[in-house]
Amino acid sequence: MTTVGVPVVTGIGVVAPTGTGAAEHWRTVLAGEHRIRRISLFDPDRYATTLAGEVADFDPARWADSRRTVQTDRWTQLGFAATRLALADAGLPEVADEPYARGVTLASSSGGNLFGQRELQRLWSQPSRTVGAYQSIAWFYAASVGQISIHHQFKGPCGVLASEAAGGLDSLAHAARTVRRGTPVVLAGGTECPLSPYALVCQLRGGLLSAGTDPRRSYRPFDARANGYLPGEGGAVFVVEDLAHALRRGAPTIYGELAGWAATHDARPTSTDGDVDSGQYARAIRLAVERAGLSPAEVAAVFPDALGVPRYDRAEAAALRTVFGAQPPPVTTQKPLHGRAHQGGAALDVATALLALRHDLLPPTAAPDRPASGCEVDFVRRARPPRTGAALVCARGFDGFNSALLVRRPATGPHGATAGSVGGTT
Template identity: 70%
Template sequence: MRARRAVVTGIGVVAPSGVGADAHWRTVLAGRRRTGPITLFDATGYPTRLGGEVADFDAARYTDNRALVQTDRWTHLGFAATGLALADAGLPEQAPDPYDWAVTLASSSGGNLFGQRELQRLWSSPTRTVGAYQSIAWFYAASTGQLSIRHQAKGPCGVLVAESAGGLDSLAHAVRTVRRGASVVLAGATECPLSPYALACQLRSGLLSNVADPERAYRPFDAAASGYLPAEGGAVFVVEEHGHATARGARIYGEVTGWGATHDAVHTTADSAGDPHQYARAMRLALGRAGVEPAEVDLVVPDALGVPRYDRAEATALRAVFAGTAPPVSTHKALTGRAHQGGSALDVATALLAFAHDTLPASAGPQRVAEGCDLDFLRERRRPRTRVALVCARGFDGFNSALVLRGAAPDEGEHR
């Protein structure tokens, strides 16, 4: 089974950077910020009033009315991203062989907008009731279940909960699912942490930026870093067995060749910074399993939390892994905000699109590198050298993950 290779043949992006992979790529290349005032609810009384929203998102374009009233916006974003990924891969909306398709997504906050509305109704109305769908719409596995039903994917399905690290873990699990026999796995993540309850939970960590200017609010690795901005959206991928993909003449974006996951065994607090040793260990595990030497890495896409002590810890981990080699580092979270597990999935999309377009995009900052954050930030776009990327992510409460991607050769990655 280890001979079964897992490749990405479809990318679906629904994020503040745009709807569709092409829109996201244009935003990344232009370095255009898509964060601004939160509009999904009135955030006037909160210290953080900025975030990344999917502008003009019309959920009805991607699913039917019945599913819309039964599910949360987080799942609506998942419906859209999955539909786009399947279309991009040239696959049908429903599995021809249901037991040959699987779904493995990541989740963290679940359907909090739906849940907040129902709980407010419970405690504010004389009837003291909630809708019949409350029990399934807020559940952290709701998107996995709904996508399995919609696309008739009856193979092994699951959900991973590791906060931001989960977006990478879902792809690692998809590879294992392919090796165990599945031909197609829908993997990745979307998120919508923009509700009064969700924002209050994030504010309690002390890690959000309260800067009022969107151009200055989220600045990872910068001397003026003040925390992150929350965001919705993410990316879903079609992960396909290589032989299955080539037999139908599919375009291949790249292959997931290695992954690593470790844990700090420490809760995230107002004073914590993450363990650079365990973070570096996750990176080394991923490189080792991929059979890749640090000097071969073309591009590193970091977690980029935007909290000074976390940024320093991440830079320390990267320097430990890449001592003497200094690969180009490029981050674009400042453009979109941090969408938790959806954000790390979006980083994977960026890396694969970089290889597809034969262009490593310039990093969206930092303008002035903070002390202790000295890395080789990519200041101008350039062509790939080895077509190998390392994508890194940390989840709150100690999760660390890293993923190695090898971009397809130009002839293998051509359109059908």
């Protein structure tokens, strides 16, 4: 078997409502602890949605110096923390020893909206009619990639993926391609903070947010009572590394391979009501499994998009049945515990999937209590070992983006030393 150009994950950095650090996140999802709360970053009383998943007690000064925190939005500051955690987990220095052999590929959606709203309010409410010097960069959707690459001196291939929730998977796929093309270490994943008045209004305008007031019952994907999603912040950053490079330097942990991936687009207008097309979503799932060189029967679990909107939930269940037949693999979602963090949420699902493979244990699903009609699949009700060493993570971005990523254990096990070739687009 070859180890050349095999993209593996050697570091996981989690900053989410479920915890700071992969270990705390894993404990929270195994216990099924709900971390949805009333929004505290601003007063949400005037809005229909008042609940969200926030990163508790987050202090940006712990993760970055004052020069960088004054330049950046909370979304980027969460990225600083996740990146430092991922590099430490991988046993890599914070400042690159080989700058041009290190890249950064993160996903982005809403950008620095908290920073931007503050500065625009200052512009229109104060006599000076000015904004801060960093307004031009802090809100920019590529701000996290730029700030992280500069601070850590990652001067190799860098980029940002913008496909809403699907971007959390697209960034990992792009990182895997970058590794195959010769860059041995790439940061991937993403964080998000869609919790400003402006960002909340934008989400409310889409008509998909839940207006529930019970933190444990207001975001129920696949449930007969599902009525929308609740927003969340945070996410995960990963060290994606060439397996041969990881083995040479003695990486402490190899969590798993990025074994297959695919992205498609619905190529049709997104309707605000009515049925949701599942055809291209199913195609992305099928291609990801095929490109990993696996049969559908070899997939141990699915971590779904889990939007919590009935027509989208039905379409997702239909896509799984299209690919896997009448009995899809076990399905588990943790989004009701922490909210939907768009690209950060998809990255967080990948972290959960990799941890599940490492610990040989599928975490219980946080929903549904009573599956809606058309959503009857095998939900993981109690933690159980996976049948195989492969897990599928799925994500849909608003306006037609579909992505799927297949992760699997290295060939010799969760701490494996060798792995075979992997599949994906180039």
